[in-house]
Amino acid sequence: MAQSLSDAHILxxxxxxSRANPDVSAKDFNEILQQANENNAANGITGMLIFNKNYFLQTIEGPRAQINRLLYSLIADTRHHDLQIIExxxxxxxxxxxxSMNYASPTPANAAIYLKYSTTLDFNPYLLSAEAANNLMHELSTQKSS
Ligand SMILES: Cc1cc2nc3c(=O)[nH]c(=O)nc-3n(C[C@H](O)[C@H](O)[C@H](O)COP(=O)(O)O)c2cc1C
Known part of the structure; x- marks a missing residue:
């Protein structure tokens, strides 16, 4: 696919x-993370990925052309479905x-952070506003490294 130079310089x-397919396990999550880390480091992509209650919530950031290319791969990836863009x-x-790809999984210590941004007791990223999704990911990240 041709990639225009100007696209490559817009961040x-x-x-x-998205919804994880029913057979996706913690081991698959680790494989996804490893694949994301390797590819993203090569492609100038950074981000954050959450796996909770069979849902994924992910932010990817980088050159516009690379983010669009990754979007096609993500949509075609059979480990999840119903990909819905939040922002x-x-x-x-x-x-x-x-x-290259930060991550968070549910733990007893971070349960209150998920609830803080949810209208429902069960985590459901399809119900989050863009602002709530962003705040949630940042709080989970801060809590993990503190
Ligand atoms: C929830 C989820 C998140 C993913 N995140 C990334 C990512 O950040 N970067 C990436 O390169 N691939 C990611 N993947 C994998 C891609 O869908 C795709 O399998 C991969 O980019 C293809 O890489 P390959 O060309 O090296 O086989 C993710 C997959 C899933 C299911």
Missing amino acids: VSMTYA TRELKHRDWAKW
């Missing part, structure tokens, strides 16, 4: 929700510059 982020925007700077 964008995309946040989406895309241009960035002045990256939010996740330190991570």
Whole structure:
């Protein structure tokens, strides 16, 4: 696919929700993370991925052309389905510059953070506003490293 030079210099982020396929396990999640880390480091992509209650919530950020290319791969990936874009925007700077792919899974310690941004007791990223999704990911990330 041809990639225009100007596209490669525009930084964008995309946040989406999806449903994991029923046979996706914690081991598969680790494989996805490893694949994401390897590819993203090579493609100038950074971001954050949450796996909880069979849902994924992910932000990817990087050159516009690479983010669009990854979107096609994600849509075609049979480990999840119903990919729904929550937000895309241009960035002045990256939010996740330190991570090829940061991540969070549910733990007793972070349960209250999921609830803080949810209207339902069960985590459901399809119900989150873009702002809530973003705040949730940042709080989970801060809590993990503190
Ligand atoms: C929830 C989820 C998140 C993913 N995140 C990334 C990612 O951040 N970067 C990436 O390259 N692939 C990611 N993948 C994998 C891609 O869908 C696709 O399998 C991969 O990019 C193809 O890589 P390959 O060309 O090296 O086989 C993710 C897959 C899933 C199911």
